[in-house]
Amino acid sequence: MNILVCVKQIPDPAGPQELNNDNTLKREGKLILDESDSYGVEIALQLRDTAGEGEVTLISMSPGEPSGLRTALAMGADKAIHVVDDTLHGADALSTAKVLAAAVQRAGDYTLVIAATESTDGYTGTVPAQLAEILGLPSVTFAKSIRVEGGKVHVDRQTEAGYDVVEADVPAVVTVTAGVVEPRYPSFKGIMAAKKKPLETLAVSDLGLDLSSWGQNIVSVEDAPSRAAGEKIEDDGEAYLKIVEFLEEQKVI
Amino acid sequence: MRFRFTDEQLELRDAVRDLLANECPASVVRAAWEGDMSGPDKVWAGLCDMGVVGLMATEAHGGLGLSDLDLTLILTEVGRAAAPGPLVETAVVAVPLLEKIGGSVAETWVPRVAQGESRVAVGLPGESLVLDASGADLLLLWHGDALHAVDPAEVSITVETSVDRSRRGGRVAWEPGPQPLAVGEEGRRLLDAALERAALGTAAMLLGLGRHLLDVTVTYATDRHQFGVPIGSQQAIKHKLADVAVALAFAEPLVHRAAYSLARGPALVDESARETTAVHVSMAKAAAGDAAELAARHALQCHGAIGYSFEHDLHLWMKRVWALAAAYGDARMHRERIARAIL
Numbered sequence: 018m019n020i021l022v023c024v025k026q027i028p029d030p031a032g033p034q035e036l037n038n039d040n041t042l043k044r045e046g047k048l049i050l051d052e053s054d055s056y057g058v059e060i061a062l063q064l065r066d067t068a069g070e071g072e073v074t075l076i077s078m079s080p081g082e083p084s085g086l087r088t089a090l091a092m093g094a095d096k097a098i099h100v101v102d103d104t105l106h107g108a109d110a111l112s113t114a115k116v117l118a119a120a121v122q123r124a125g126d127y128t129l130v131i132a133a134t135e136s137t138d139g140y141t142g143t144v145p146a147q148l149a150e151i152l153g154l155p156s157v158t159f160a161k162s163i164r165v166e167g168g169k170v171h172v173d174r175q176t177e178a179g180y181d182v183v184e185a186d187v188p189a190v191v192t193v194t195a196g197v198v199e200p201r202y203p204s205f206k207g208i209m210a211a212k213k214k215p216l217e218t219l220a221v222s223d224l225g226l227d228l229s230s231w232g233q234n235i236v237s238v239e240d241a242p243s244r245a246a247g248e249k250i251e252d253d254g255e256a257y258l259k260i261v262e263f264l265e266e267q268k269v270i
Numbered sequence: 271m272r273f274r275f276t277d278e279q280l281e282l283r284d285a286v287r288d289l290l291a292n293e294c295p296a297s298v299v300r301a302a303w304e305g306d307m308s309g310p311d312k313v314w315a316g317l318c319d320m321g322v323v324g325l326m327a328t329e330a331h332g333g334l335g336l337s338d339l340d341l342t343l344i345l346t347e348v349g350r351a352a353a354p355g356p357l358v359e360t361a362v363v364a365v366p367l368l369e370k371i372g373g374s375v376a377e378t379w380v381p382r383v384a385q386g387e388s389r390v391a392v393g394l395p396g397e398s399l400v401l402d403a404s405g406a407d408l409l410l411l412w413h414g415d416a417l418h419a420v421d422p423a424e425v426s427i428t429v430e431t432s433v434d435r436s437r438r439g440g441r442v443a444w445e446p447g448p449q450p451l452a453v454g455e456e457g458r459r460l461l462d463a464a465l466e467r468a469a470l471g472t473a474a475m476l477l478g479l480g481r482h483l484l485d486v487t488v489t490y491a492t493d494r495h496q497f498g499v500p501i502g503s504q505q506a507i508k509h510k511l512a513d514v515a516v517a518l519a520f521a522e523p524l525v526h527r528a529a530y531s532l533a534r535g536p537a538l539v540d541e542s543a544r545e546t547t548a549v550h551v552s553m554a555k556a557a558a559g560d561a562a563e564l565a566a567r568h569a570l571q572c573h574g575a576i577g578y579s580f581e582h583d584l585h586l587w588m589k590r591v592w593a594l595a596a597a598y599g600d601a602r603m604h605r606e607r608i609a610r611a612i613l
Binding site: 203 | 278281282285288289316319320321322325334
């Protein structure tokens with residue numbers, strides 16, 4: 018079973034984050050595999066290993082060295098397609114989906130395209146659905162488990178109340194919720210083998226796309242408002258009533 | 271010649287750092303103090319899966335066939351996390367020792383130890399206790415220049431508490447059997463190599479412990495305000511921290527050089543090269559031990575009263591430093607060895 022996994026390389030969220038003059042995130046220095054993508058990689062590896070055949074191919078668009086992709090290759094993915102192009106600086110979600118869709122179409126036969134629910138640096142959460150639409154494939158979101166059987170993908174889809182059992186024809190695009198599996202750590206053997214795995218680097222022109230502008234730009238970025246001071250209540254023996262009233266207002270009780 | 275670590279060596283270090291950041295927070299070290307080894311056991315399994323424990327095993331035995339030099343940065347990370355467990359004794363001492371002995375002993379034990387299915391404990395002359403002797407499936411013990419493989423079921427082991435309660439040493443009462451693994455000149459060479467490796471591996475861990483102590487103290491001295499300014503802005507504090515940074519920075523290349531000397535195998539065959547390697551290892555252990563002890567002392571003083579409290583994590587690292595600085599020769603013993611070689 019061939020599985021494609023869309024992964025993103027991002028600046029380490031533990032480090033300081035800076036913005037460029039055009040309000041885009043600075044992506045200099047070493048990029049790491051977005052942690053939210055590691056769950057999709059793990060699920061893909063498990064599906065491949067259960068099937069006993071096939072390949073896991075990574076699809077990514079980002080500037081710079083493929084350091085984050087190497088991590089996923091070290092975990093056990095078989096190969097990677099990396100779209101690197103300066104003209105994509107500041108690309109919006111739809112343009113990103115177009116690029117990823119074009120890369121997916123170069124990747125040969127596949128059963129599933131797996132992606133995270135959203136990235137840790139952008140948080141638009143729209144790319145996988147856009148990707149499915151462009152590819153004309155079913156889109157299943159918030160998967161907590163995935164099984165492929167009889168030409169269909171069966172997904173337990175997380176909801177606020179529990180989970181829905183969803184099935185769709187394959188190929189399909191499935192997004193995976195963070196935390197549903199424990200991603201493996203790359204082994205030393207994996208790290209050493211990752212260097213020899215095929216990694217195709219492509220520019221936008223290689224994909225036959227013409228993407229030099231897009232409709233969406235970041236106009237301004239504001240700091241989150243600081244927390245307002247709380248309200249102090251002197252306890253005259255009846256203060257608990259105020260707490261009850263407050264909780265009722267918030268519809269907590 | 272390029273005297274720097276390779277990208278691959280740095281990647282292996284980073285992988286271990288990530289593993290330990292997730293699996294070995296201070297709470298795991300503290301739990302080990304209280305006898306709960308579930309966290310440390312999970313860390314050990316993770317290190318085995320990753321390939322750390324079998325790093326120096328041959329590929330035929332499921333290892334990576336790498337050297338002391340490849341392990342050095344990794345041991346520093348393990349020290350930084352104060353991860354409990356006999357990693358130096360297993361990965362750095364026992365695995366190469368078993369490989370050197372070869373034959374069925376190596377075939378039987380190395381793959382199992384590398385994969386974490388079995389535990390091996392090593393008793394080196396000069397150390398009164400055998401680390402993690404209880405729970406080991408195989409004991410490697412010296413009697414004079416004779417190395418023996420001993421079944422733990424046939425000996426009596428009394429567990430002793432270390433100043434660092436996450437380390438469990440065992441006092442082993444045993445009688446040498448009739449068939450040692452090695453004797454005479456061969457036994458002595460194996461012992462020399464084991465002692466050098468134990469001292470160097472411990473030195474690499476001490477660097478990491480010292481680095482962590484410096485890092486947490488710098489953070490504390492930056493956060494903690496007194497008289498309206500961070501305490502770290504006062505010379506009395508910042509000079510102490512600068513002294514620690516200098517001591518660690520000077521110790522680090524000595525550790526790396528000793529690893530380089532040890533990794534270049536001939537050092538253990540050729541007599542003069544062996545002496546040079548011994549001097550390099552002693553310089554590394556003395557400097558790393560001193561630097562880590564300085565880091566522990568100043569960390570405690572800069573933290574003030576809170577550093578003395580049992581509930582604060584500082585002492586977990588500090589007491590590991592005390593235990594390791596004394597293990598496999600303290601700074602004084604190693605300085606005497608250097609003096610004997612060069613004077």
